[in-house]
Amino acid sequence: MRDWRRNKAAFGLLIGPASLWLVVFFTLPLAIVWVYSFGLKGPQGQTILALTFENYTRALDWLYLEIILKSLWIALATTAICVIMGFPLAMGIAFAPKSLKNPLLLLVILPFWTNLLIRTYAWIAVLRTRGFLNFGLEWLHDGFAAVAAAVGLDDLLGPFQPLELLYNQYAVVIGLVYVHLPFLVLPLYATLEKLDRGYLEASLDLGAGHWRTLVSITLPLVMPGLVSGGLLVFIMSMGNFLTPDLLGGTSSLMIGNLIARQYGAARDWPFGSALSFLLLYATFIALWVRAAVAQRSKGLSY
Amino acid sequence: MTRFPFSSLSRRRFLKGAAAAGISVAALPRAGWGGSDQINIYNWDTYIGETTLDSFKAKTGLKVQYDLYANLEEMFAKFKEGNPGYDVIFPSDYMIETMIAADMLEEIDHSRLANWKNVDPNFRNPPFDPGCKHNVPYFWGSVGVGYRKSKVETPRSWKDLFDSDKYAGRIALLADSRFVLGIVLMYLGHSPNTTNPKEIAEARDLLIRQKKNIKAFAPDSGQDMLVAGDVDIVMEWNGDILNVMAEDKDLAYAVPDEGSILWIDGMCIPKGAPNIDNAYKFLDHVIDAKVNAEIANTIHYATTDLAARQYVDKADLANPAVYLPDEIVKKSKSLIDIGDALRLYDEAWTAIQAA
Numbered sequence: 322m323r324d325w326r327r328n329k330a331a332f333g334l335l336i337g338p339a340s341l342w343l344v345v346f347f348t349l350p351l352a353i354v355w356v357y358s359f360g361l362k363g364p365q366g367q368t369i370l371a372l373t374f375e376n377y378t379r380a381l382d383w384l385y386l387e388i389i390l391k392s393l394w395i396a397l398a399t400t401a402i403c404v405i406m407g408f409p410l411a412m413g414i415a416f417a418p419k420s421l422k423n424p425l426l427l428l429v430i431l432p433f434w435t436n437l438l439i440r441t442y443a444w445i446a447v448l449r450t451r452g453f454l455n456f457g458l459e460w461l462h463d464g465f466a467a468v469a470a471a472v473g474l475d476d477l478l479g480p481f482q483p484l485e486l487l488y489n490q491y492a493v494v495i496g497l498v499y500v501h502l503p504f505l506v507l508p509l510y511a512t513l514e515k516l517d518r519g520y521l522e523a524s525l526d527l528g529a530g531h532w533r534t535l536v537s538i539t540l541p542l543v544m545p546g547l548v549s550g551g552l553l554v555f556i557m558s559m560g561n562f563l564t565p566d567l568l569g570g571t572s573s574l575m576i577g578n579l580i581a582r583q584y585g586a587a588r589d590w591p592f593g594s595a596l597s598f599l600l601l602y603a604t605f606i607a608l609w610v611r612a613a614v615a616q617r618s619k620g621l622s623y
Numbered sequence: 624m625t626r627f628p629f630s631s632l633s634r635r636r637f638l639k640g641a642a643a644a645g646i647s648v649a650a651l652p653r654a655g656w657g658g659s660d661q662i663n664i665y666n667w668d669t670y671i672g673e674t675t676l677d678s679f680k681a682k683t684g685l686k687v688q689y690d691l692y693a694n695l696e697e698m699f700a701k702f703k704e705g706n707p708g709y710d711v712i713f714p715s716d717y718m719i720e721t722m723i724a725a726d727m728l729e730e731i732d733h734s735r736l737a738n739w740k741n742v743d744p745n746f747r748n749p750p751f752d753p754g755c756k757h758n759v760p761y762f763w764g765s766v767g768v769g770y771r772k773s774k775v776e777t778p779r780s781w782k783d784l785f786d787s788d789k790y791a792g793r794i795a796l797l798a799d800s801r802f803v804l805g806i807v808l809m810y811l812g813h814s815p816n817t818t819n820p821k822e823i824a825e826a827r828d829l830l831i832r833q834k835k836n837i838k839a840f841a842p843d844s845g846q847d848m849l850v851a852g853d854v855d856i857v858m859e860w861n862g863d864i865l866n867v868m869a870e871d872k873d874l875a876y877a878v879p880d881e882g883s884i885l886w887i888d889g890m891c892i893p894k895g896a897p898n899i900d901n902a903y904k905f906l907d908h909v910i911d912a913k914v915n916a917e918i919a920n921t922i923h924y925a926t927t928d929l930a931a932r933q934y935v936d937k938a939d940l941a942n943p944a945v946y947l948p949d950e951i952v953k954k955s956k957s958l959i960d961i962g963d964a965l966r967l968y969d970e971a972w973t974a975i976q977a978a
Contacts, residue, residue, distance in 0.1 A: 364962035365725040367703065384970065388977050451852040485792070487853070488839040570839050574976035585696040586800060587969040 358594035366588025376595035385579065385596070389603075392575040395490065396558035399497040400505075403554050404547065406498070407505040414506075415513035426510070429503050437500065441567050444496050448486040448568075455483040488570035496564040501557055505550035512546025513539075545615050552611050556604050576600055662901040663688040665698060665709040667888075670762075672918035679908050685901055693843065694799070702727055706895030710902040715886050717801075719758050720751040720960040722891070728757040729892040735903050738910040741930035749887065751959060758889030759906050760927035762919070765885050765947055765955065766802055767878040769846060769864035774855040781810040781879045784858055785829060791836040793855040798842035800972035801958055803830070803858070805884050815884055815956050818964035827971035831978045840976075849874060861944050865923045876944040882954030883947070887927070 325332040358376055361369040379385075414425045432440060447453045462481045486492060516539065524534040540547075562577030569575075576596065583593030668691045676687050690709070692698045695718045701707055702722070714722060722728050733739045736759070746760040768778045775783075775790065784794055785807055796803050805815030807826040817823065838854050841847075845857035846867040857864075864876040890909065892902045908914055916934030919926045923939060925946045926932070932940065939945045947955070961968075 362963075362966075365721050365960075366699065366965075367725065384974055384977060388973070391977070449851060449853050566842075571834050571837050571976065572978070574973070578976075579973065582969070582973075585694070585700060588696065588699070588965065589969070 354594045354597060357591050358598050360591040360594075362589045362591055366590075368590045376592045377599075379592060380595045380599055388574055388579055389576050389599070392559050392577070395494060395497070395575065396555050398494055399501060399558040400551050400555045402494065402498045403502050403505045404551055407502055407509060407550070408547070410502075411506050411509040411513055414510055415516075429506050432499075433503060437563065440500065441496055441564060444492070444499065444568060445487060448492055448495070450483050450485065450487070452487070454486065458484065487568060490569065490573055492568040492570075493565050493573050493575075496568045497558045497561060500561075500564065501554040504553045504557065508550040508553070509543065509546045512543045516542055548611055548614055552607055556607060559603070560600060659898065659901075660684070661686045661688065662711070662898050662905055663690070663709045663896075664711045664905065665690050665692060665701075666711075666713045667692065670713065670888075670922060672914070672921045675909065675914055675918055678914060679905060682908065683901075683904055685904070702893060706893045708897060709893060710896040710898045711905055712891050712893055713761060713888050714758075714891060715888050716749065716751045717958045717960045719889055719891065722893075723752060723757055724960065727894055729894055729896065729899065730756050731759060731892060731906075732903075736907045736910065738907050738912075738930075741910050741912055741915070741928050743927050743929040746887065746927040750957070752889070755889075758891045759910060761888040761890050761909070762922070762924040762926055763885060763887035764861050764924045764945075765878060765883040765951075766797070766806065766858065767861055767864070767876055767883055767944070768856060769849050769859050769867070769874060769876050770856040771849065772873050772875050777875070778856065778877055779880055781806060781881055783856065783879075785810055785833050788836055790856050792838055794837045795839050795841045795845045795848050795854040795857040796837060797845065797858050798840040800968050802884055803840075804968055804971060805956075805958060806858070809884070809956065810881055816959050816961055818961055818967070820967055823967050823971050827974055830975045834975065834978060862922055862924045865942075865944060878944070878947065878951050880954075882951060882956070885947075885952070885955045885957050887957070 356370065357368055359372050359374070361371045361373060361375070363369050410429070414422060414429070417425055445452070449455075459481045520538055520542070521534055524538045525531070529537070559575075560577050562575060562581050565573045565575045565578055580593050580596045580600070583589045583596065587593075662685050664687065666689065671689075676689060679685070680687055692701075695715055698712060698714065699718060699721070702712075706727075719728070733755070739759075742755075742760055746763075747755050749755065749760075752758050768781075768784065770778060774793070778784070783789055784796065801815075804823065804826050807829055808815050808817060808822060811822070811825055811829065813819070813822045813826075839848070841857070843860075843863070845854070845859040846863040848854045849857050849859075849864075850867045850871055861876060861878075864874065868874045868876065890906055892899060892906075896902055909918070910928055912928065912930035913934055915926055915928040915931035919931060919935045919939065923945060926935065943951075
C-alpha cells in the first residue's frame with residue numbers, strides 16, 4: 322500500500338478505529354472542557370453554560386500566575402537535572418558492548434513496571450525523618466562517634482540530627498526526576514544508536530580530542546533526540562500533581578494541584594477548565610518551539 | 624500543516640455537536656447495576672463495621688456493591704452529572720444541605736424504617752435537614768489535636784497549632800480548606816461559616832505567618848505522620864487518632880478549650896437510585912441496635928443510635944474523645960453550605976499554599 326489515494330478503502334479501514342478512539346476519548350472531552358471554560362459556576366457548584374471570559378481573566382491574576390511560574394521553574398529544574406543525569410547514562414548504554422545493551426536498557430525500564438503511586442510512597446519511606454536515608458546516616462554517625470570515643474574524643478559529633486528531606490520542594494524535584502528520567506534516556510538512546518560512528522572516528526582521526534568531538538560533533542547531531550526527551554520531561558513535570566501532593570510541603574502547590582482542586586473541593590469546573598487550557602496553550606507553544614528547532618537543526622530526525 | 628479536510632463542516636459547528644454528544648454520553652446510567660437483587664453503596668473508607676455487610680447479605684440475600692470515596696468533593700463530583708447508579712451514600716452535614724438545594728436526594732419515608740425509633744431524638748431535627756426528611760443519621764465526630772505525649776504537653780488551646788513557634792516544624796494540619804479555615808476563624812472569635820471577606824483574610828494571614836512552622840497539610844494522613852515520627856502534633860479527625868492510639872501508647876487526643884467543629888454524617892438515597900426498596904432495607908439494617916453497636920466498636924466514632932448504646936464498648940462511651948463532654952459540645956459549631964462564598968475560602972487557601 323504505497324499510495325493512500327489509490328487504496329482509500331484499505332487506508333480508511335486501517336486508520337478508522339484509531340481515529341475513532343482519538344476523537345471520542347480525546348477530542349470530544351477536550352472540546353467539552355473548552356466549552357466549560359467559558360461557563361459560570363452555580364451556587365452549589367453546577368456548571369452553567371455561558372460565554373464569558375471571566376475565568377481566563379481570573380486565571381491571569383497574580384495569585385495564579387505565581388503558581389504557574391513556580392511550576393515552570395520546578396519543571397525546568399527537573400528537566401535540567403534529568404538532562405545532566407540522563408545524557409551520560411544514554412551515552413553509556415549506546416557505547417556499551419552489545420551483550421550489555423539490553424540488560425542495561427532493562428534496568429532503566431524496570432521501574433516502569435511498578436505502579437507510580439507505590440514508587441512515590443517508596444520515596445516517602447526513604448526520605449522521611451525516620452526513613453531509610455536517615456537510618457543510614459544515623460548508623461554512620463554512631464559509627465564515627467564510637468570510633469571517636471574509642472580514641473578518646475568523646476562527644477565529637479554531638480547527638481544525631483536527622484535531615485528534613487521530605488515535605489519540601491527538594492523532595493518534589495527528587496520525585497519528579499526519578500519518575501521522568503527514563504522518558505529522557507530512551508529517546509536519547511534511540512538517537513545515539515542511529516549516530517554514524519564514522520563521524521566520530523573521522524573527528525578523532527583529524528586530531529580533535531574526545532571532549533571536542535563530544536561537544537562539536539555528537540551533541541549537535543543528537544540535539545533533536547535531546548530536545549524531544551527534554552520536552553517530554555518538561556511537559557509531564559509541569560502537569561504532575563501526584564508528586565507535589567504526596568512529597569511536597571506547605572509551599573509546593575503546582576498548577577496540577579490547583580486544577581485538581583477546582584474540580585474537587587472548590588467545585589468550580591469552569592475555572593478549572595480555563596486553567597487547564599492555559600496549561601494546554603503553554604504545551605502547544607513548547608511543541609511549536611520543538612518543531613522550529615527540529616526544522617532548523619541539521620541533526621538526525623527520528 | 625494539512626488543510627482541514629471537511630470545509631463544509633465549520634470548526635464551530637463541529638465543536639457544538641461534539642459537546643452535545645459528549646454531554647449526552649455522560650448521562651447514560653451504568654449498565655448491570657439495576658438488578659432487583661442488588662444494592663450499590665458509596666461510602667467513606669473504613670467507615671463500616673466488619674460484619675455489617677455480611678450480616679446484611681445473610682439477612683436479605685441481596686448482592687452488595689460497595690465502593691469507596693476519599694472525600695466529599697470526590698463523591699459530589701461524581702453525582703454532579705447525574706447519579707452513576709448508587710442507592711445509598713454517606714454525605715456530611717453541609718454536603719447534605721448542598722445536595723438538597725441541588726435537588727439530588729430522595730425524601731426518606733421514616734414509616735418504612737422499623738428501627739427509626741432507635742435514632743436519638745437529639746439528632747432528628749438537624750439545622751441542615753429539618754425533620755431528617757432526606758437523611759438517616761449515621762455517626763458524628765469532631766476535629767481535634769493528636770499529639771505525642773513525650774514531646775508535647777497537653778494542648779489547651781488551638782494557639783499551639785496556629786499562633787506559636789513552640790513546635791516549629793513538627794506540626795501538620797488537615798488539607799480540608801473549610802475545616803482548617805473554620806477552626807482558625809473560631810480561634811479568632813468569628814463564625815466558621817462567615818462570608819465576611821475581612822474575617823477570612825484575617826484567618827488567611829494568620830496561617831501564612833504560621834506556615835514556616837507547619838510541616839505539611841496532610842489529607843487524612845496526619846495520623847500516619849504522627850505515628851512515623853514526622854510530626855509531634857497534628858490536627859485530625861478524632862477516629863483517625865483513636866485508631867493510631869491503639870498502635871502507639873505514646874499518642875493522645877485532645878480538643879482545645881475554644882471548641883471544635885462537629886460533623887455529623889447521614890445516610891441518604893440519591894435521586895435516580897435503581898434499587899430504592901433495597902436501600903430502605905439497608906438503612907433499616909444499619910440502625911438496628913446490635914448492628915449499629917458493632918459498627919461503633921469497629922470505627923470508634925460516636926453513634927446517633929440511642930438503642931445501640933447499651934452494646935457499645937464501655938471504654939468508648941466513657942472516652943471524652945469519642946463522646947465529647949457537654950461543655951465542649953456547647954462551644955463547638957458545625958459547618959453549613961455557604962454557596963458562592965466558597966470562592967473566598969478557596970482563594971484564601973490557594974494564597975496560603977502559594978505564599
